[in-house]
Amino acid sequence: MRYKITAPSHIDTTINLPASKSISNRALILHALGKGSVVPDNLSDCDDTKVIINALKTMPPVIDIKAAGTAMRFMTAYLSVTPGEHVITGTNRMKHRPIRVLVDALRKLGAQIEYTEEEGFPPLRITGDTLDGGMLEIPGDVSSQYISALLMIGPAMKNGLKLRLTGNIVSRPYIDLTLHVMHEFGISVEWTDVDMISVSHQEIGERRYTIENDWSASSYWYEILAMTNDDEARVTLPGLKDASRQGDSAVRYLFSMLGVKTAFRTSNEVVLTRHMCSLPRLDYDFINQPDLAQTLVVTCATLGIPFHFTGLGNLRIKETDRIEAMKTEMRKLGYVLDDSVETELSWNGERCEAEEKPVIDTYEDHRMAMAFAPTAILLGEIRINNPEVVTKSYPGYWDDLRKAGFTIEEI
16 A cells, blocks of 8 residues: 655644553553453554453463564563463564563563574463562663563562662663553552662552553654644644653654744643744754654754764664664655664765655554655655554554645555
């Protein structure tokens, strides 16, 4: 499937963003551990969350989480403390995404996990049981999803969990988000030292919990406002909290430097408008907001703003190697990006000849499709291959663009 996207001349719309999949996925695991009957409200309808819902509902012998990396990590930990034997697998790409750090940590806590194919990678055969828990050390610079997965099963372990994070702690906002959601479920869990998080063995009580909307999904609407020349443009986004614990809420500060003003009409409704801004260059460390990187790469380059972005190491092991994908697709638009440092991406203004009618490949990566679609504003039109990939995090993205006045044709 291929879409051709054409932009409207004026944008004034209200968009109900999807619920946060990060919070939804955490809430589902905690709800399952507590064996409660009250399902969290406003759950995300994205692919990642659906596979967790389906797995928890039916608990089949073979659980296929498809391309959902978060589901693979959270469910691996959950199955380790849940009686029964299961195999957890996914897409071919998922079978090449490393999981050794989490498996090694769970094994140290007593989990019974075997690799059924390549060592260090899914699929996994897990025989669940009550774990002893206790003290565990893991590097602080691993994926925060490993850390979150371990913390959430802490209450189910006989001796709880004392998790020491060694070295540099990255993606701290995602860890703090996990602690926040655990607190919302009544779980006692705290930073007990600069590098130690402790959670005691405890019952998880029944709680009514409503998921807030997704700040990372808002980034594409910030991008649209940054790219348009329409000074009267306005986008209203209900359901976003001012005091959100989502790390991607930093999008409002980043885009304030790119000409987009954020105003809270209420404590959970945002209005985006344009303001004058002249930024000569943007340098930023995305270690705490890696999911915003693609949006900012496309925005800065197409607006002619040189940039140097660091903290991008995890982008190489996402749905695709996002750094390589960005280099390839931005070249189609006439921009030459530099990744001579493995975990960094920069643009110094170097241009090449752009394709006359560029077609963006999405590499089975939802954020590739959503980050490039707004370029229709500057280019007149853009073509996107396999646009259906957006269902991973924002199933209604194309319908929302249509609502805002974009024309989307299947060609």
